[in-house]
Amino acid sequence: MSEQLTITEVSRRSGVAASALRFYEEKGLIDSERAGSGHRRYPRPVLRRIAFIVFAQKIGLTLVEIGEELDKLPRDRAPTGREWSRLSSKWTGRIDERIEELERLRSGLTECIGCGCLSLGKCKLANPGDRVARSGPGPRAWISGGG
Amino acid sequence: MSEQLTITEVSRRSGVAASALRFYEEKGLIDSERAGSGHRRYPRPVLRRIAFIVFAQKIGLTLVEIGEELDKLPRDRAPTGREWSRLSSKWTGRIDERIEELERLRSGLTECIGCGCLSLGKCKLANPGDRVARSGPGPRAWISGGG
DNA sequence: GTACAAGTTCAAGTGAGCTTGAAGTCAAGG
DNA sequence: CCTTGACTTCAAGCTCACTTGAACTTGTAC
Numbered sequence: 001m002s003e004q005l006t007i008t009e010v011s012r013r014s015g016v017a018a019s020a021l022r023f024y025e026e027k028g029l030i031d032s033e034r035a036g037s038g039h040r041r042y043p044r045p046v047l048r049r050i051a052f053i054v055f056a057q058k059i060g061l062t063l064v065e066i067g068e069e070l071d072k073l074p075r076d077r078a079p080t081g082r083e084w085s086r087l088s089s090k091w092t093g094r095i096d097e098r099i100e101e102l103e104r105l106r107s108g109l110t111e112c113i114g115c116g117c118l119s120l121g122k123c124k125l126a127n128p129g130d131r132v133a134r135s136g137p138g139p140r141a142w143i144s145g146g147g
Numbered sequence: 148m149s150e151q152l153t154i155t156e157v158s159r160r161s162g163v164a165a166s167a168l169r170f171y172e173e174k175g176l177i178d179s180e181r182a183g184s185g186h187r188r189y190p191r192p193v194l195r196r197i198a199f200i201v202f203a204q205k206i207g208l209t210l211v212e213i214g215e216e217l218d219k220l221p222r223d224r225a226p227t228g229r230e231w232s233r234l235s236s237k238w239t240g241r242i243d244e245r246i247e248e249l250e251r252l253r254s255g256l257t258e259c260i261g262c263g264c265l266s267l268g269k270c271k272l273a274n275p276g277d278r279v280a281r282s283g284p285g286p287r288a289w290i291s292g293g294g
Numbered sequence: 295g296t297a298c299a300a301g302t303t304c305a306a307g308t309g310a311g312c313t314t315g316a317a318g319t320c321a322a323g324g
Numbered sequence: 325c326c327t328t329g330a331c332t333t334c335a336a337g338c339t340c341a342c343t344t345g346a347a348c349t350t351g352t353a354c
Contacts, residue, residue, distance in 0.1 A: 007331075008330075008331090019313055020312060022332095022333095023312060023313090027311095036320095037321075037330095038319075038331080038333095039320085039331050039332075040332090055252065058248075095250075095252060098249060099250070101205075102206075105202065105206055109202070109239055154301075155301085165301090167342060169302095170342060182350095184301075184349080186300080187302090209340075210341070
């Protein structure tokens with residue numbers, strides 16, 4: 001019958017820390033029911049939702065953006081494969097853009113740095129549209145990294 | 148003669164805020180000399196150095212990593228093109244890795260989400276090596292985004 | 295001589311995405 | 325009855341990459 005999962009089970013299966021799961025719930029990204037004790041009980045489809053969140057983060061979406069995407073899914077029932085893939089189509093575009101940007105940067109490194117043009121402003125490669133620039137005080141958006 | 152630039156000039160030419168330039172200096176990423184007044188005066192080659200920092204950030208290096216790379220350059224004279232490109236070779240590898248990861252994620256989105264396997268752990272695509280995972284409390288590393 | 299822009303330092307704030315710690319609840323086992 | 329362990333909430337802390345504000349000095353223009 002184990003249709004409901006505890007937070008530790010969900011954490012183990014998803015690889016996402018329990019504290020992060022609570023955090024996601026607080027942000028409205030996932031839901032939980034409660035046992036009589038007040039403990040969280042997760043319906044199984046939450047795993048897919050979490051997988052999607054992890055996926056989306058790796059692609060580079062913020063939790064807010066992910067939330068907006070997830071809001072397009074029905075809350076009352078498990079979404080269909082069709083519904084999931086409708087969301088994902090948007091993201092492949094994002095991935096493509098990012099790959100293109102990285103390829104531009106790679107050319108910049110090999111071509112642009114060899115010559116003397118790497119002085120910004122002049123060099124289109126260093127500043128392609130300036131899409132990453134300025135969007136508030138916090139850290140600028142960055143790439144994977146993790147190493 | 149204007150061999151020396153003020154902080155506003157450097158800021159304007161590089162597109163990096165003056166506050167950020169001071170911050171970079173504090174972190175040891177760039178140097179400045181001082182006018183009699185105590186105001187910063189930058190030698191021209193600093194622009195290339197800043198360009199490199201901006202570049203490297205877009206690729207996904209942290210300021211600490213960038214600092215480690217820049218430490219390999221001579222401080223007493225302007226580095227040669229050869230010296231710059233030695234640094235950059237490392238980074239192209241990083242870009243390639245990141246592009247590969249994004250391509251894996253893209254396959255994951257189109258193949259993996261259509262089927263039912265998107266439950267993490269089972270799905271290799273969702274967790275390729277787990278390179279981005281766990282490295283301290285802060286935000287996980289993320290990608291560009293910037294909108 | 296006084297206004298004003300442009301610079302200085304230092305401390306504190308910001309935002310994202312969490313983690314950690316304190317203090318408490320609840321169910322099962324000995 | 326007491327401990328253990330899994331859970332709860334809430335507040336505070338942390339990293340990264342900066343920005344912002346306060347209080348102050350300097351150089352130039354009128």
